[in-house]
Amino acid sequence: MRTLARIIFVGVFALLATVAGTVAALVTVPPGKDLLARVVTEESNRLVRGSVSIGRIRGSFLTGLTLDSVVVRDTAGAMLADLPRLEIQFRLANLLARRVIFHRVRLVAPRLSVVKHRDGRMNYQEILRLNEGPAGSGPGTMFRLEDLTIEDGSLTLAIPWNPDGRLTTGRQRDSALAAERAKPGRRIEPGVRSGDGLMTVRVVDQLGAKFVPMRVSTPDRLPFFAEIVSLSARVSDPGLTITDLAGRITQGGDSLLFDLERAALPNTVAAGGGRIDWPRDTVLYDFSLAADRLDLVDLRWISPDFPALAGRGRVTAKSVAGSRTEYDLTGLQLADRSSRVAGRRLFNFNDFSAHFSHQPGHRWSSQIL
Numbered sequence: 001m002r003t004l005a006r007i008i009f010v011g012v013f014a015l016l017a018t019v020a021g022t023v024a025a026l027v028t029v030p031p032g033k034d035l036l037a038r039v040v041t042e043e044s045n046r047l048v049r050g051s052v053s054i055g056r057i058r059g060s061f062l063t064g065l066t067l068d069s070v071v072v073r074d075t076a077g078a079m080l081a082d083l084p085r086l087e088i089q090f091r092l093a094n095l096l097a098r099r100v101i102f103h104r105v106r107l108v109a110p111r112l113s114v115v116k117h118r119d120g121r122m123n124y125q126e127i128l129r130l131n132e133g134p135a136g137s138g139p140g141t142m143f144r145l146e147d148l149t150i151e152d153g154s155l156t157l158a159i160p161w162n163p164d165g166r167l168t169t170g171r172q173r174d175s176a177l178a179a180e181r182a183k184p185g186r187r188i189e190p191g192v193r194s195g196d197g198l199m200t201v202r203v204v205d206q207l208g209a210k211f212v213p214m215r216v217s218t219p220d221r222l223p224f225f226a227e228i229v230s231l232s233a234r235v236s237d238p239g240l241t242i243t244d245l246a247g248r249i250t251q252g253g254d255s256l257l258f259d260l261e262r263a264a265l266p267n268t269v270a271a272g273g274g275r276i277d278w279p280r281d282t283v284l285y286d287f288s289l290a291a292d293r294l295d296l297v298d299l300r301w302i303s304p305d306f307p308a309l310a311g312r313g314r315v316t317a318k319s320v321a322g323s324r325t326e327y328d329l330t331g332l333q334l335a336d337r338s339s340r341v342a343g344r345r346l347f348n349f350n351d352f353s354a355h356f357s358h359q360p361g362h363r364w365s366s367q368i369l
Helices: 002-019 023-028 029-047 090-094 123-129 170-181
Strands: 051-060 064-073 079-092 099-108 113-114 142-145 149-160 187-190 196-217 224-235 240-242 244-254 254-264 268-277 284-295 310-321 326-333 341-349 354-357 365-368
Touching: 079 090, 079 123, 090 099, 113 123, 170 187, 240 254, 254 284, 268 310, 284 326
Parallel strands: 099 142, 099 149, 113 149
Antiparallel strands: 051 064, 064 079, 079 099, 079 113, 142 196, 149 196, 187 196, 196 224, 224 240, 224 244, 244 254, 254 268, 268 284, 284 310, 310 326, 326 341, 354 365
């Protein structure tokens, strides 16, 4: 979301810098708006490391604009954002006072591609020249979206992949790579940059969301914060479908804190909170969710061998190492037509696999390999 916010920031302030004396002429007739799109494109390209193109701008500069066919690329031509339609509503006085406050933003079918390079920099940081000044170089910018709606969006996220450091031979590393690629939904591909090596690629599509509000930045540099009214999406890795999500998220650096009032999968409804960290090339979990309605089929992203049992329970995840996560299922009351499971199950997952077996009329058992 910071990527989208920065794109809007660049466009609006390029607009203010280049057409302050000719606003009336540029926004009253279609030829003027086409010229405005070209001017903003040219001036935006001076502010980014890469390129920005805008097909057309419509609406009123005083209250709100619609931007069509906005595309942002890096210096190698790789896409950061493709926004077929971007609608923004604002008060000009806020922008002139350097308060970027948009009262309504609507994104239709946006496509985003976020890459974390092996040196730790994100592609949007480089393209938009973020965090390149000296530390403590003055207050941050007020950037706030009062109402953000995303319709049918998609996001591709690529982060560096490394084999376990304990693997010392090429054969061991090749075997680990083959095992990783065999996991459902797992994609490991060469990075666009030669120095990036192999990258783990995850895709979020069918994304629909509403945030009220979203705080991107403040003069006193508070962390990113968003109130999620609703969110639905399909995630490739881990393979799950989110049918409804509501709550609050706070993100700073490589950490995300979340407090969810509702987290719904196709047949599971839960609530809870925790954090996710992604230092370097790994993802660490620390969260707890209580599910009044729980279907283990929805949790097969943890293990494809979970039996088709439904009921209620609590799921707690704790990463004890970069390649090992413990999932603790407590307060279980699960059943199918012929059997019941109650109590607690604890599973440890690492780079190897866990297999589960369940037979009608027997206790659910687990075997860690």
